[in-house]
Amino acid sequence: MGSRASTLLREEEIEEIKKETGFSHSQITRLYSRFTSLDKGENGTLSREDFQRIPELAINPLGDRIINAFFPEGEDQVNFRGFMRTLAHFRPIEDNEKSKNPTASEPLNSRTNKLLFAFRLYDLDRDDKISRDELLQVLRMMVGVNISDEQLGSIADRTIQEADTNGDNSISFNEFIKVLEKVDVEQKMSIRFLH
Numbered sequence: 001m002g003s004r005a006s007t008l009l010r011e012e013e014i015e016e017i018k019k020e021t022g023f024s025h026s027q028i029t030r031l032y033s034r035f036t037s038l039d040k041g042e043n044g045t046l047s048r049e050d051f052q053r054i055p056e057l058a059i060n061p062l063g064d065r066i067i068n069a070f071f072p073e074g075e076d077q078v079n080f081r082g083f084m085r086t087l088a089h090f091r092p093i094e095d096n097e098k099s100k101n102p103t104a105s106e107p108l109n110s111r112t113n114k115l116l117f118a119f120r121l122y123d124l125d126r127d128d129k130i131s132r133d134e135l136l137q138v139l140r141m142m143v144g145v146n147i148s149d150e151q152l153g154s155i156a157d158r159t160i161q162e163a164d165t166n167g168d169n170s171i172s173f174n175e176f177i178k179v180l181e182k183v184d185v186e187q188k189m190s191i192r193f194l195h
């Protein structure tokens, strides 16, 4: 495969990505050129190192976790399709999507899918529960070194106590949703992409 061929995006592929992710044609082609500029190996996929060159991720305390979310389990490369599927979680919900037919399949950028994405940033072992330990790890990444382990521990305990309604000492996805019921997740988890 020549590298020239991999720099072109076929029309059919754009249409498929449009359907799957809700991005517009021009957003897809712009994000594709961003993708290819990050693709230093010029093999049509991104590695973790490629992602680390994105400044917004490099400075984000959860950057490594977010990067991880782009990779299917056990893989260390992501293609453009997979890249777009993950990015779609951050696509703002447009007004005309809010009143959508409820029987249609849930779009990737719906509130529930945004929350699920956030939940998985915590749930490192993917057992569908956030344990005290997993919560502590994320808290530590977010607050830096100014807070003692003891204080962090009590924040984690309190958070779990408040969220945990079935008493298993961990936070399930449903419990997570309830905690964030009043939080404007749509706003917080949206990135304004280029138009």
Ligand SMILES: [Ca+2]
Pocket (backbone or CB within 6 Å): 122, 123, 124, 125, 126, 127, 128, 129, 130, 131, 134
């Ligand atoms: Ca877990």
Ligand SMILES: [Ca+2]
Pocket (backbone or CB within 6 Å): 163, 164, 165, 166, 167, 168, 169, 170, 171, 172, 175
């Ligand atoms: Ca629980």
